[in-house]
Amino acid sequence: MSGRLHGDRMSLYDHRSIEAKWQKVWDEQGIYKTSTDRTRPKYYVLDMFPYPSGAGLHVGHPKGYVATDIVARARRMMGYNVLRVMGWDSFGLPSERQAERENTHPALITARNIQTFKDQLSRLGLSYDWDRELATSDAKYYKWTQWIFLQLYNAGLAYRSETPVNWCPALGTVLANEEVKDGVYVETGDPVERRSMTQWMFRITAYADKLLAGLEDLDWPDGIKKQQRDWIGRSVGAEVSFAVAGTGHSFKVFTTRPDTLIGCSYAVLAPEHELVEAITTPERAAAVHAYREQVKRRSDRDRMAQAADAPKTGVWTGAYAVNPVTGEEVQLWIADYVLAGYGTGAVFACPAHDERDHAFARTHGLAIREVVAGGDVQTAAYTGDGPHVNSDFLNGLDIETAKKVVTSWLEERGSGREMVQYRLRDWLFARQRYWGEPFPILERPDGTIVTVPEAELPVVLPELAEFKGTGDGRPPLARAEEWVKAKDPVTGLPVQRETSTMPQWAGSCWYYLRFISPDRDDVAWDRGDESYWMPVDLYVGGAEHAVLHLLYSRFWHQVLFDLKLVSTPEPFKRLYNQGMILANSYRDARGKYYYPTQVEEKSGTWFVKGTDTPVERKLEKMSKSRYNVENPDDMCDQYGADALRLYELFMGPLEDTAIWETTGVAGTRRFLERAWRLVVDPETGERPSKLVDHAVDDRPLERSLHSMLKKVSEAVDSLKFNTAIAEMMMFVNEATRASAVPVEAVDAFVRVLAPFAPHVSEELWARLGHSESVTGASWPSFDESKIKADTLTLSVQVNGKLRATIEVAPDISAEDAIATAKRSESVQKFVAGGTIRREIYVPGRLVNLVVN
RNA sequence: GCCCGGAUGGUGGAACGGUAUACACGGAGGACUUAAAAUCCUCUGCCUCACGGCUUGCGGGUUCGAAUCCCGCUCCGGGCACCA
Secondary structure, eight states: OOTTTOOSOTTSOOHHHHHHHHHHHHHHHTTTSOOOOOSSOEEEEEEOOOOOOTTOOOTHHHHHHHHHHHHHHHHHHTTOEEEEEOEEOOOSHHHHHHHHHHTSOHHHHHHHHHHHHHHHHHHTTOOOOGGGOEETTSHHHHHHHHHHHHHHHHTTOEEEEEEEEEEETTTTEEEOGGGEETTEETTTOOBOEEEEEEEEEEOGGGGHHHHHHHGGGOBOOHHHHHHHHHHHOEEEEEEEEEEETTTSOEEEEEESOGGGGGGOOEEEEOTTOTTHHHHOOHHHHHHHHHHHHHHHHSOHHHHHHHTTTSOOOOEEEEEEEEOTTTOOEEEEEEOTTSOTTSTTSEEEEOGGGOHHHHHHHHHHTOOOOOOBOSSOTTTSOOOSOOOBOSOGGGTTOOHHHHHHHHHHHHHHTTSEEEEEEESOOOEEOOBSOSSSOBOSEEEOTTSOEEEOOGGGOOOOOOOOSOOSOOSSSOOGGGGOHHHHEEEOTTTOOEEEEOOOBOOTHHHHTTHHHHTTSTTOSSOSSOHHHHHHHOSBSEEEEEGGGTTHHHHHHHHHHHHHHHTTSSSOSOSBSBEEEEOOEEEEEEEETTSOEEOGGGEEEETTEEEETTSOOEEEEEEEEOOGGGTOOOOHHHHHHHHOHHHHHHHHHHTSOTTSOEEOOOTTHHHHHHHHHHHHHHHSOTTTSSOOTTEESSOOOOHHHHHHHHHHHHHHHHHHHHOOHHHHHHHHHHHHHHHHHOSOEEHHHHHHHHHHHTTTSHHHHHHHHHHTTOOSOGGGSOOOOOOGGGTSOSSEEEEEEETTEEEEEEEEOTTOOHHHHHHHHHHOHHHHHHHTTSOEEEEEEETTTEEEEEEO
């Protein structure tokens, strides 16, 4: 037993017995079960559910969970019907890899990890309705993930396509773009290469405009909305046709600057463009071929590393493109700064007004022709506005007008039209992995597709002994030969099951809906309950999900809304991002990490303890691999769940990145002990005599109480828990100092403390004589009039510098305040010798005398 | 390179354009104790013996008054990577 905290003194409460006692009571009474009462207003508060990794929970996880728990508990006390649930995003590659390492089944690994997470979460006293727990890898759950896939498929939003994909040979799987950075898988560092494969795709681009428009009314951080807008990347421009001189071929370009068409001095195709082969002249064939080979060999890593700053490479094809406006023939090049995957994979180049074209033209000695006045285009591209010059019928027009004029000019001649492009691509929705949802899809020998009838869902993931791909590029499920064989539901003939699985996003796209009816086997969710609970009122999680998870979820939800399967157009009304938790990590020159206990500081630098091996000390995101995780279990043991809960939020604002540092937790523990002693006399263990049943004339105490009640009440909405906790501390300090405290005040305090520190509050509530759980108690109201002070302290400034403070009546007039201020000795000292030029009175705040 | 945050005591942080540093940690001193722990009380931004002066990353500006608003930087964290 750590004697410092758990002596047998009665002045300290024993958090272990209290936590065990009340968690048992809550459990037995089913106190956090969701009410079926539909007459009360609802509040759906949701945490981004975790991926149950083998590493278990660390102190960064509970920060958001505690915050939402406070909101949930407080809202219940305020009379809301609260939906508060937790589940597991339990499909995914790490479990599959762990299974391979340990030679067990991913399902067992997953079950074990879930149990660890759940045990750790339970210790914190979070008020989840565990009857609604779900796991995305559970067939009862993914049955409906498959069902939603079918809804999207039937709506024409899922299709198969031959696509270049990120193939990871080490894992034998395809990775999404967002999982690959610098040519390697972000999770493991395994190299990734390009390979062409038939893949399932979602037509998310069809929803680009809806996804943009839907952001308008959401109560989300502006930064997240902006990131989503940028990711969708809507740009309005024109599609313009260029003929290839003397060939009968033509190609289209997309441009946001059709007004600069006349300044076009060459055109560029992506090296992968389908026309390259056909239009390259024999003399240039060797060079073109060599360049295309070079580009193909260049890894994504190199291409990205060199992006933007590197010299732009490319070769001339020997062909000429015909400018549709001027009829002029310009050289047609291929260059890898033009991306095959965006727009039409071809651009016209106007070096004078585009930085990339400018860089390319300078490197390759191509002409730079000014068409918008305002810059020195030979030196640098000019992208600002100005009157058009050298531009025939566009001369004198500004950019906006010129764009319109030239676009309609092109339209009239059938060589162009206005067009909107998105940066957003269709969503690659398939993985060559085992541990994911199978597709409810069958393929006939002729290659056509049949869907598995809804009545036959779920398509259960087959058992396998080996989870790697087949080695010839087919996914692991191809190993389940019997499973792959199926009967055509229409014709009864043999068909084959789709062997890829869905990506991890699938399960997390709609879990908030399943929480509404987790046990229903006949429907994914009950329509009546769905229209009661949706949308999610408050969704809390890390900002790292700013784009992908939140965009994919919104996409599915909007589709479901259009199919009239859900009642709201958007799933998450309010979004709040909790900040990361960082901790110091220590690493030597070879890159080996050390635990904080293995290092020491010597005159400002850090060394491995007892050696002269220097280590680098760095603040990094908490993770097991960096040897810098703090486990909440230890803190729970030593300080109690309540002190830990308070500390997680007292550290600073919820949205801020915070450095984990444990010294401060003693402060929240001491606060709880002080609160305890307001109700329990440390000598007798009984109610202290200073706790009285009648009102007490103690204005500061009363003011502190009501100010605290106000602050905490507001925090339930603003989520500014750090300052709310400070107010509670101030109240307890005030009450500790007071000689008599009305029991009514402590009663109110315990109620607002309860969402923050539920165990100790429950015990105190019982000791105050209540037989029902504080969970169901009413939220105390505050009296604004009691927060006001009897007298005001005005500060008196001379020329903006503080020279005195004066005590005045709260309702003092401006004249009196200024007069009183002038009488002050120290003020007179600074006014002497000058003339008062101006007198400023800010009611209730200050007087400022301007003197010279 | 672009976009988004941030920078306040020894430390985490607080502050409708109006007394900068609430609350907490740490530190110092005191009370209680045989002693220690715990608890309680007092002090704790910097300079100065003091009067007083200085202080919210740096430099300007707006204002009677700026941590807060504007302009120009520096550093740190995060995101995006040639999107025509």
